[in-house]
Structures are given as structure tokens and as C-alpha cells.
Amino acid sequence: AQSVTQLGSHVSVSEGALVLLRCNYSSSVPPYLFWYVQYPNQGLQLLLKYTTGATLVKGINGFEAEFKKSETSFHLTKPSAHMSDAAEYFCAVSAVNTGFQKLVFGTGTRLLVSP
Amino acid sequence: NAGVTQTPKFRVLKTGQSMTLLCAQDMNHEYMYWYRQDPGMGLRLIHYSVGEGTTAKGEVPDGYNVSRLKKQNFLLGLESAAPSQTSVYFCASNQGFQETQYFGPGTRLLVL
Numbered sequence: 615a616q617s618v619t620q621l622g623s624h625v626s627v628s629e630g631a632l633v634l635l636r637c638n639y640s641s642s643v644p645p646y647l648f649w650y651v652q653y654p655n656q657g658l659q660l661l662l663k664y665t666t667g668a669t670l671v672k673g674i675n676g677f678e679a680e681f682k683k684s685e686t687s688f689h690l691t692k693p694s695a696h697m698s699d700a701a702e703y704f705c706a707v708s709a710v711n712t713g714f715q716k717l718v719f720g721t722g723t724r725l726l727v728s729p
Numbered sequence: 730n731a732g733v734t735q736t737p738k739f740r741v742l743k744t745g746q747s748m749t750l751l752c753a754q755d756m757n758h759e760y761m762y763w764y765r766q767d768p769g770m771g772l773r774l775i776h777y778s779v780g781e782g783t784t785a786k787g788e789v790p791d792g793y794n795v796s797r798l799k800k801q802n803f804l805l806g807l808e809s810a811a812p813s814q815t816s817v818y819f820c821a822s823n824q825g826f827q828e829t830q831y832f833g834p835g836t837r838l839l840v841l
Contacts, residue, residue, distance in 0.1 A: 623769070655834075656834060657834045715826055715827075
């Protein structure tokens with residue numbers, strides 16, 4: 615079975631500061647890992663994903679994440695926060711061998727950006 | 730190209746009433762999914778479909794039924810709504826195992 619833990623339901627940063635959103639996963643098989651962003655009253659939009667290959671994954675809007683198997687982590691970072699980054703972020707895991715993409719989501723982290 | 734659309738956007742039901750949520754996608758995707766989102770719990774999979782005419786149970790299927798009679802549509806039904814089904818419902822679709830799931834804008838359901 616797969617599970618995801620997102621540390622911190624809320625993270626506050628100042629505009630221009632580093633953004634770090636933490637995600638740890640549990641999976642009995644090689645995982646596919648995803649970060650989604652949800653803006654208020656909207657659906658989820660994919661930021662980035664890791665399937666195979668390079669462990670440092672770059673996504674949209676300047677975000678990136680690194681898959682660290684030894685730490686079972688997939689933390690999301692952005693060097694400099696922008697006001698428009700304020701949203702809720704979800705980490706998700708999918709098992710490689712399920713035959714379709716069954717996503718298991720974390721509980722989400724709300725990013726607050728102050729001027 | 731509208732992507733994934735959901736109807737209705739918002740609905741209020743009384744306990745015991747029934748309703749159907751419609752999800753439509755115009756990307757010719759094989760796989761479709763229904764999730765519910767509750768505060769502090771992330772998204773949980775209700776039912777999914779791996780192709781036209783197929784459906785399967787997800788993590789929280791009780792109280793819901795689904796149908797996929799046409800490839801582009803995935804219907805979620807509540808036969809007898811309960812307050813515990815107050816939630817935001819999202820539909821998603823994708824083409825293949827490694828492919829991105831595209832989400833609809835959501836349906837906000839309030840059961841009184």
C-alpha cells in the first residue's frame with residue numbers, strides 16, 4: 615500500500631524567500647511521485663512528476679523537486695516565492711505496478727505568501 | 730478543447746434525495762476517476778474506470794454508484810444522499826499509466 619505524509623498544513627513565507635514544502639512517501643514498490651497545485655475554487659493542476667530517470671525534476675512556475683529514495687522524500691522547492699504562488703499544494707504517490715494511475719494524495723499544504 | 734468539465738458546479742440536497750454528477754472529457758482519454766475532497770484529508774478516490782463500459786471501486790465507494798456508458802462521460806450517482814457526503818467532488822482523466830491526470834473544476838455538494 616502507498617501513503618503520503620505532508621509535514622505542515624500551513625507554510626508561510628515572505629515574497630522572495632525560499633519555498634520548501636515537505637513530502638515523504640511510503641511505497642512497497644517503485645513509486646511515481648507528483649506535486650499538484652490547487653488555486654482557490656479551482657481543480658488540481660500538475661506542477662511536476664517523477665516517474666523514472668533523473669531524480670531532480672523541474673516543473674512549471676519555477677518549482678522543482680528531488681526524489682530521494684534513501685529518505686523516501688520528494689520535497690518541493692522554489693528559490694524565490696511570488697505572491698501568485700499562494701495556493702494549496704498536494705503531494706501524491708502512485709504505484710508502478712497497479713496497471714493504471716491510482717493516486718494516493720497527502721493532506722495538502724497551504725502556502726501563504728506575505729509582501 | 731474544454732478539457733474536463735463537471736456539471737453542476739454547486740448543488741444543495743436534502744438528506745435522502747438523489748442526484749447525478751456528470752463528468753465529460755474531450756481528450757479521448759481511456760481512464761477516468763472520481764475523487765472527493767474534504768478539509769484536512771486531501772483527495773480520496775471514490776470510483777474509477779479504465780475504459781468505456783468498465784468501472785471499479787476506489788478507496789471510499791460506499792454510497793456512490795458510477796457508470797461509463799460513453800468513453801467521454803463518467804457519471805457519479807448518489808442514490809440517497811447523506812450529510813456525510815457533503816464534499817467537493819473532482820473528476821479527472823488520463824490516457825495512460827504514466828500520463829498526467831487532468832482535473833475538472835469540481836462540484837461543491839451540500840447535503841442538509
